[in-house]
Amino acid sequence: QLQLQESGPGVVKPSGTLSLTCTVSGGSISSSSHYWAWIRQPPGKGLEWIGNIHYGGSTHYIPSLVSRVTISVDTSKNHFSLTLISVAAADTAVYYCARQSATRLNYFDPWGQGILVTVSS
Amino acid sequence: QSVLTQPPSVSGAPGQRVTISCTGSSSNIGTHYDVHWYQQLLGTAPKLLIYGNDKRPSGVPDRFSGSKSGTSASLAITGLQAEDEADYYCQSYDSNVNGWVFGGGTKLTVL
Numbered sequence: 001q002l003q004l005q006e007s008g009p010g011v012v013k014p015s016g017t018l019s020l021t022c023t024v025s026g027g028s029i030s031s032s033s034h035y036w037a038w039i040r041q042p043p044g045k046g047l048e049w050i051g052n053i054h055y056g057g058s059t060h061y062i063p064s065l066v067s068r069v070t071i072s073v074d075t076s077k078n079h080f081s082l083t084l085i086s087v088a089a090a091d092t093a094v095y096y097c098a099r100q101s102a103t104r105l106n107y108f109d110p111w112g113q114g115i116l117v118t119v120s121s
Numbered sequence: 122q123s124v125l126t127q128p129p130s131v132s133g134a135p136g137q138r139v140t141i142s143c144t145g146s147s148s149n150i151g152t153h154y155d156v157h158w159y160q161q162l163l164g165t166a167p168k169l170l171i172y173g174n175d176k177r178p179s180g181v182p183d184r185f186s187g188s189k190s191g192t193s194a195s196l197a198i199t200g201l202q203a204e205d206e207a208d209y210y211c212q213s214y215d216s217n218v219n220g221w222v223f224g225g226g227t228k229l230t231v232l
Contacts, residue, residue: 047212049222104155109169110169
């Protein structure tokens with residue numbers, strides 16, 4: 001059974017860099033049929049897709065974050081990562097990683113448990 | 122302001138049927154992009170509930186059903202149970218945003 005687990009700092013200073021890793025277990029990240037995605041949810045608010053990556057390295061990012069976000073993959077460690085630079089309070093959120101179907105369906109399943117990242121000095 | 126519009130809240134008594142709408146446009150639901158639904162119980166990660174407009178993953182009760190028509194989609198829950206109390210989100214792709222989008226979410230209260 002495929003499982004995803006986010007890890008990284010829970011607090012990041014304003015103007016700093018947010019770095020998270022999602023470790024995939026129970027399956028290979030080197031799947032041609034899937035993307036690997038990051039989604040975030042500010043406290044008390046809805047879900048926002050941030051971006052995704054294919055194991056071959058191709059990426060897609062939400063236009064509003066494209067200048068600040070990078071998603072990378074390490075197939076040898078079976079994990080993928082999110083880097084968000086120049087963070088502000090508005091970036092405070094629970095960050096989820098998820099597997100995304102690379103077929104026409106494009107749904108997210110399964111999801112990691114999520115990690116709360118607070119931007120605060 | 123979400124690209125996909127959902128009612129903020131719906132409610133129903135145990136045993137009743139409720140529906141949650143997801144209204145989009147010609148750049149998302151109104152084209153060939155499929156709609157998917159997620160259930161988020163309090164304090165937990167979202168879970169896939171319906172995919173491809175009307176398909177249920179293994180393990181999801183048949184009390185949950187989805188449909189799509191024109192620029193809108195709907196999630197129906199029959200035989201409402203206390204454990205269905207959660208936030209529900211629709212999701213699709215939007216060609217104007219050039220990315221995947223979620224509805225704003227609907228809080229279901231079981232009275």
